[in-house]
Amino acid sequence: MNNFSEYLPLLRGALKKIDEWRTLYGDDSSGDLPAHLSSHAIESVLSELEKKLRGNYPFHHPQYAGQMLKPPHPAAWLAYSLAMTINPNNHALDGGPPTSEMEKEVVKLLANMIGYDSNHLGHLTSGGTVANLEALFVAREIHPEKAIAATSNAHYTHSRMCHLLRSDYIEIPVDLNGSPDLDFIESNAAKIGTLVVTMGTTGLGVVEPLDDILKMADRFGFRVHADAAYGGFFKIIENELPSKKQWQQLHLCDSVVIDPHKHGLQPYGCGSIFFRDASAGKYFKHDSPYTYFTSDDLHLGEISIECSRAGASAAALWTTLQLLPLTSSGLGSVLRKTRSAATKFAELLSRQAGWKLYNTPDLDITGYFKEPKIKSIKEMNRISRQIFEAGMKNQQTGFHLSLFTIGADHFLQKYPEYTADNTRAVILRSVFMKEEHEPFIDELSERIFSVETD
Numbered sequence: 092m093n094n095f096s097e098y099l100p101l102l103r104g105a106l107k108k109i110d111e112w113r114t115l116y117g118d119d120s121s122g123d124l125p126a127h128l129s130s131h132a133i134e135s136v137l138s139e140l141e142k143k144l145r146g147n148y149p150f151h152h153p154q155y156a157g158q159m160l161k162p163p164h165p166a167a168w169l170a171y172s173l174a175m176t177i178n179p180n181n182h183a184l185d186g187g188p189p190t191s192e193m194e195k196e197v198v199k200l201l202a203n204m205i206g207y208d209s210n211h212l213g214h215l216t217s218g219g220t221v222a223n224l225e226a227l228f229v230a231r232e233i234h235p236e237k238a239i240a241a242t243s244n245a246h247y248t249h250s251r252m253c254h255l256l257r258s259d260y261i262e263i264p265v266d267l268n269g270s271p272d273l274d275f276i277e278s279n280a281a282k283i284g285t286l287v288v289t290m291g292t293t294g295l296g297v298v299e300p301l302d303d304i305l306k307m308a309d310r311f312g313f314r315v316h317a318d319a320a321y322g323g324f325f326k327i328i329e330n331e332l333p334s335k336k337q338w339q340q341l342h343l344c345d346s347v348v349i350d351p352h353k354h355g356l357q358p359y360g361c362g363s364i365f366f367r368d369a370s371a372g373k374y375f376k377h378d379s380p381y382t383y384f385t386s387d388d389l390h391l392g393e394i395s396i397e398c399s400r401a402g403a404s405a406a407a408l409w410t411t412l413q414l415l416p417l418t419s420s421g422l423g424s425v426l427r428k429t430r431s432a433a434t435k436f437a438e439l440l441s442r443q444a445g446w447k448l449y450n451t452p453d454l455d456i457t458g459y460f461k462e463p464k465i466k467s468i469k470e471m472n473r474i475s476r477q478i479f480e481a482g483m484k485n486q487q488t489g490f491h492l493s494l495f496t497i498g499a500d501h502f503l504q505k506y507p508e509y510t511a512d513n514t515r516a517v518i519l520r521s522v523f524m525k526e527e528h529e530p531f532i533d534e535l536s537e538r539i540f541s542v543e544t545d
């Protein structure tokens with residue numbers, strides 16, 4: 092069953108029960124269409140919408156290996172739809188008692204996955220950017236006079252958020268493999284209050300060396316925040332990863348961000364933030380005149396920058412984790428396949444004459460390029476674009492990749508035989524984040540390798 096329309100009977104059954112619950116409060120007209128609208132009118136606009144939606148790239152299909160995009164798990168979609176008809180708001184316990192409970196349950200599961208003890212503090216957010224903002228906000232409150240540092244491979248929103256927070260931002264240079272310049276960190280250590288380690292960079296999925304950074308943190312006293320928005324769920328299969336040693340120390344970070352809407356099979360609108368020490372909550376405490384309290388329990392809205400948050404997001408994640416728990420045979424089985432797709436692709440590419448693998452995948456993202464006849468950066472950039480565009484010409488036999496730009500200096504250090512006729516080098520990049528990618532890798536690589544370039 093891979094057609095979403097086939098899940099409708101499941102949703103219909105559950106919605107009937109919700110309708111019954113609604114009528115327990117007495118008959119009302121809230122579920123009726125307003126008098127001026129006919130169901131035909133909705134149908135006709137929906138059909139217009141459906142036509143517009145066809146303008147999307149095929150994010151669902153394994154021929155799409157471009158950006159970090161894929162449809163949610165069907166269970167997440169069903170749960171979200173069901174909960175959304177009630178529209179609970181997890182800004183306060185009373186905004187949605189059951190979905191707030193579900194949020195607490197999933198927060199516990201995620202904190203366990205990270206390896207935090209019961210003294211942690213965490214909640215869902217509407218995404219990774221806001222989750223990181225909370226971490227950086229706490230970072231600034233704890234060390235107001237110091238800077239926040241991250242590598243040049245960190246997500247671009249970190250420097251933006253530092254600007255927003257009026258915090259100094261230090262960009263740490265990286266070497267060819269994406270490893271931070273430790274000497275640079277050491278010489279700037281006195282100025283750094285919190286250092287952001289990216290566990291799976293957005294570009295090429297590089298897992299930064301948390302072990303080295305934690306040793307330096309011990310020596311120099313700075314805090315460490317792990318941005319695991321993309322990579323976080325790979326913690327489940329850490330024993331199978333070359334970066335195992337880094338993941339094993341995740342629990343030593345002062346804060347961690349993980350995006351369930353990236354590798355947690357959720358629809359957009361679901362990030363999460365965790366603090367190892369619950370005392371971070373004191374920076375958020377507020378007494379809003381608008382929120383309404385009927386219990387002394389911790390209100391998730393009290394420890395969050397955002398006010399309204401979709402209770403449906405918590406319901407969707409909770410439902411998904413009942414079916415696919417955070418274990419090796421649960422969600423781990425999905426991640427194992429995505430990584431296996433990437434390593435398989437990397438192997439095939441390394442054996443393919445005329446193609447070069449730019450990075451051995453740490454997670455499930457690869458960078459690569461086809462060698463141009465004349466070895467110059469400009470020529471390579473042209474060939475990369477040619478392949479990228481060729482893939483999108485045929486719906487049935489095509490493919491979708493992304494272009495990735497690197498500084499020419501880095502590229503030339505790796506490939507000194509190339510003429511430096513451009514400041515930016517453009518290579519191809521594939522995110523193999525769907526389990527469906529794994530059985531499709533032979534076919535996909537065949538399609539990519541057979542593109543004729545001039």
Ligand SMILES: *Cc1c(COP(=O)(O)O)cnc(C)c1O
Binds near residue numbers: 292
């Ligand atoms: C995606 C991503 C973010 C931003 O998260 P959003 O959910 O898109 O706001 C931050 N950091 C990393 C490493 C990411 O991959």
